Amino acid sequence: MSRTRALAAAATTAVTASTVAACSVTGTAAESEPVTILAAASLAGVMPELVRASEERHPDRDYEVSYAGSSAIVQQLNAGAPADAVVLAGETPLTGLDSSVDRGRVRIVATNTLAVTLARENPGEVKALEDLARKDVTVVLCAEQVPCGQAAQQVFERADLAVNVASYEPDVRATLSKVTSGEADAALVYVTDAATTDLPVLELPADVDVRNRYPAFSVNGSVAGGELVSELRSASSRALWREAGFGLP
Amino acid sequence: MSPRALRRDADPGRARQPEAGRRWPILVPAAAAVALLALPLLALLLRVDWAGLPRDIATPLARQALALSALTTSVTLVVVMLLGTPLAWVLARGSHPTVPWLRALVTVPLVLPPVVGGVALLAAWGRQGVFGAVLDDTLGVTIPFTTVAVIVAETFVALPFYVIAVEGSMRGLDQRLDGIAATLGASPLRTFTRVVIPLVGPGMAAGAALAWARALGEFGATITFAGNFPGRTQTVPLGVFAALEQDPDAALALSVLMLAVCLVVLGALRTRWLT
Numbered sequence: 069m070s071r072t073r074a075l076a077a078a079a080t081t082a083v084t085a086s087t088v089a090a091c092s093v094t095g096t097a098a099e100s101e102p103v104t105i106l107a108a109a110s111l112a113g114v115m116p117e118l119v120r121a122s123e124e125r126h127p128d129r130d131y132e133v134s135y136a137g138s139s140a141i142v143q144q145l146n147a148g149a150p151a152d153a154v155v156l157a158g159e160t161p162l163t164g165l166d167s168s169v170d171r172g173r174v175r176i177v178a179t180n181t182l183a184v185t186l187a188r189e190n191p192g193e194v195k196a197l198e199d200l201a202r203k204d205v206t207v208v209l210c211a212e213q214v215p216c217g218q219a220a221q222q223v224f225e226r227a228d229l230a231v232n233v234a235s236y237e238p239d240v241r242a243t244l245s246k247v248t249s250g251e252a253d254a255a256l257v258y259v260t261d262a263a264t265t266d267l268p269v270l271e272l273p274a275d276v277d278v279r280n281r282y283p284a285f286s287v288n289g290s291v292a293g294g295e296l297v298s299e300l301r302s303a304s305s306r307a308l309w310r311e312a313g314f315g316l317p
Numbered sequence: 318m319s320p321r322a323l324r325r326d327a328d329p330g331r332a333r334q335p336e337a338g339r340r341w342p343i344l345v346p347a348a349a350a351v352a353l354l355a356l357p358l359l360a361l362l363l364r365v366d367w368a369g370l371p372r373d374i375a376t377p378l379a380r381q382a383l384a385l386s387a388l389t390t391s392v393t394l395v396v397v398m399l400l401g402t403p404l405a406w407v408l409a410r411g412s413h414p415t416v417p418w419l420r421a422l423v424t425v426p427l428v429l430p431p432v433v434g435g436v437a438l439l440a441a442w443g444r445q446g447v448f449g450a451v452l453d454d455t456l457g458v459t460i461p462f463t464t465v466a467v468i469v470a471e472t473f474v475a476l477p478f479y480v481i482a483v484e485g486s487m488r489g490l491d492q493r494l495d496g497i498a499a500t501l502g503a504s505p506l507r508t509f510t511r512v513v514i515p516l517v518g519p520g521m522a523a524g525a526a527l528a529w530a531r532a533l534g535e536f537g538a539t540i541t542f543a544g545n546f547p548g549r550t551q552t553v554p555l556g557v558f559a560a561l562e563q564d565p566d567a568a569l570a571l572s573v574l575m576l577a578v579c580l581v582v583l584g585a586l587r588t589r590w591l592t
Contacts, residue, residue, distance in 0.1 A: 139562040164562075206462065211545065213562040234462035235544025238558075246544070250445035251461050 102130040103292040104150055106141045108157035108282070109239035110180065110216065110258045114312035115155075121308065122299050129292055137214040137239035145169050145287065152293030155284040155300070157240070157258075158215025162283060172286035172293070177300040179315035180280045182219055183259045184270035185247050192253025194270060197223075200231045200254055208252040210243050211236040219278040220256040226276040260313040281317065361576060365569045373570035381548040382556030382571065386533060389464060389552060393471040393532045398525060401479040405524075406509060408480065409487035410495075420484075427477040434473055435541025442469065442542075466543035467550050471532035479528035486520025487513065523586055530582045533575070 107115050112135045119131045136144070138156040145151065146166040155177060156162065165171065186194055192205040200207050209231075210217035217236065224231055234252060237243040244261050246252040254270075258280075262269045284300055286293035299305060306316055366373070373379065408420050426434055442449040442460045452458045460466045490513065498508040514521070536554040543550040551559065553571055560568035 137562075143562055206459075208462075208544065211559060213559070233546060235546050235550065236559075237545065238540075249439065249443065251439065251443050 102132045103152045103290070103296065105131060105133045105153045105155065105293075105296065106144065106149070106151045107133050107135050107155045108138045108141065108215070109135050109241045110157050110261055111135065111155055111282075112241060113260060113264050114308060114314065117308050117312075118300060118305055119296075121304055122296055125299065126292070126295075131296075135239075135241070137211075139164065139213040140238070151287045152290035153284065153286050153296045155282060156215070157282055158218065158280045159283055160215060160218055161213075170288050172289070172297065174283045174285045175297055175301060176281045176317040177284045177297070177305075178282045178309045179317060180258045180260055180282065180313075181277050181315070182216070182223060182256050182272055183262045184272070185244060185255050185257050185262045185265065186268040186270060187247045187250050187253050188267060190253075190268055191250075194254050197227055197270070197272060197276065198229065200256075201229050203232055205232065205254060206234045206252045207231050208235045208237055208243050208246040208255045209233055210240055210257075211238055214239055215280050216240045216243070216256070216258060219280050222278045223256065223272060223276050226278075227273075263313045279315065282314075358576060361569065361572055365573045366566050369566060370570050370573070373564075373567045374574060376564070376567050378547060378551075378556055378560055378564070379567055379571055382551055382553045383574075385464070385467070385548060385551065386553040389467045389471055390529055390532045392468050393475055394525060394529050396468070396472050397476050397479045397528050397532075398521070401476050401524070401528075402483060402514070402521065403509075405480045405483035405487055406513065408484045409490075410492075423477050423480050425477075426473055427481070431474055431535065431537030432541050433537075435470060435538035438466075438470060438473060438538060438542040442466075461542060462544045462546065462550060464543075464549055467539055467552060470538040470542045471535045474535050474538055475528040475532040478531050479524040482524030482527055483517060483520050486517040486524075490516055526582050526586055530579060533578065 105115070105119065111133075115133050115135075119133060123129065123131055138158060138161040141154060141156060142161045142164045145154065146164075146169065154171070157180070162174065184194065184197065184200070186192070192199070192202075194200065194205060199205060209220045212218055212221055216239075235246065237246065240257050240261050243255045244257045244265070247255045247267060248265055259269075259271075284297045286297055309316060374383070404423070408416060408423070411419075429437075439461065440446050442452070444450065444453050444459050444461060449460060452460070460469065494516070495508050495512055498512045499505075503511065533552075534554060535552070536558070539550065539552060540555055540558075545551050545555050545559065547556075553575060557568045557571045557575075560571065
């Protein structure tokens with residue numbers, strides 16, 4: 069899924085780049101290349117608003133966001149994907165970033181925790197986290213290479229639960245889609261993703277919850293990317309993060 | 318190349334190759350096409366850690382994926398041949414006005430993006446699907462996230478390859494042969510099993526090889542419909558996708574293995590295509 073998305077993003081980038089180039093020849097509208105942001109899938113809800121705020125501040129800039137699992141983003145960066153700024157959903161994928169990638173200073177821009185999202189009308193009759201270990205409950209999780217998957221593993225370790233997992237999905241959006249479509253009974257996703265649906269949500273007990281930190285950094289010395297990273301920590305951005313259910317560092 | 322150039326080419330009295338200056342408009346794009354196809358495969362072979370290959374293929378992820386792919390593609394092949402051979406016969410010899418429509422229908426999954434196939438399979442056989450909900454309510458059977466879902470997805474994408482290939486051979490069959498069998502009193506089933514199938518054996522083998530290779534490579538419909546769980550629904554292509562971000566060496570090793578399998582299949586079909 070993230071592969072298709074990456075391809076789509078690459079295609080869009082190429083198309084927009086050529087449009088922009090065509091514009092600059094005739095001397096109209098946007099003069100610069102678009103500012104490319106690679107963002108974790110869990111940011112798909114809040115990022116458009118954060119970017120809109122930056123667009124208002126810099127009317128001459130075009131921003132483009134491509135969403136994927138954090139590990140897929142690191143993979144893309146290692147393979148030389150063009151980007152100005154990157155926001156990941158956890159710090160672990162950073163360890164996989166190739167030293168050849170020229171990245172700016174890492175700033176933590178937000179934090180997030182997990183919640184159990186249940187399918188409509190709770191067909192699995194899940195009332196507590198322990199119910200996820202029942203054999204008749206279909207549970208989907210993020211794959212362990214993405215931060216929401218690592219966080220989910222930690223939650224189950226802390227709760228000392230052996231969960232009957234049906235599928236490991238490539239990113240948090242794909243995981244959530246399995247409960248919104250009713251194919252799974254329960255999914256462990258970020259509270260911010262759970263909040264984008266009207267499905268029943270089971271909060272995690274405080275002693276097992278895991279808090280992920282979202283690192284952001286600019287790439288290839290991009291000025292626009294660096295500015296975006298600082299703007300993600302501005303007072304107005306903090307209000308947007310909080311509104312979407314994220315925690316603040 | 319102009320028809321005149323072609324004729325000159327065929328003339329044994331003249332030089333067999335027209336001068337290079339006239340051929341480059343054809344040779345350069347042709348060479349680019351070869352490079353486009355061959356370079357990524359070559360790169361795969363250059364990048365793979367040959368010494369570590371046995372170790373990478375023996376990782377639990379790779380072993381489970383290989384075993385699951387072997388199982389699901391074998392079952393898929395049996396289902397495809399059992400259902401596809403009679404369908405190919407209907408398409409080849411059927412005179413009912415619906416036959417051309419049926420043929421068009423069979424071709425759809427052939428050109429449909431596999432992920433769309435997965436969405437369609439969910440819509441039909443998902444727990445909330447049109448037919449899946451009935452199955453779930455009456456029999457308590459759910460298909461998604463099971464090995465059966467993998468087989469359903471693989472059959473969905475592979476069946477058309479088999480049917481189209483076998484139908485082609487069946488159309489090439491002399492109509493009089495099965496006509497004679499019928500006049501000698503053979504039932505349609507007996508004619509089909511004793512006359513038609515032995516005659517289209519090579520076509521069936523080719524169709525089976527193609528369908529099997531397509532099932533082996535199935536990714537989009539599988540991850541959409543069957544999910545991704547090691548040992549249950551994570552086939553080799555899904556394993557490559559998962560390993561790419563975790564263990565790139567294992568991803569490369571599995572990719573090379575898949576390439577080798579494809580070459581073997583093509584080798585087996587060489588009399589059909591590579592002559």
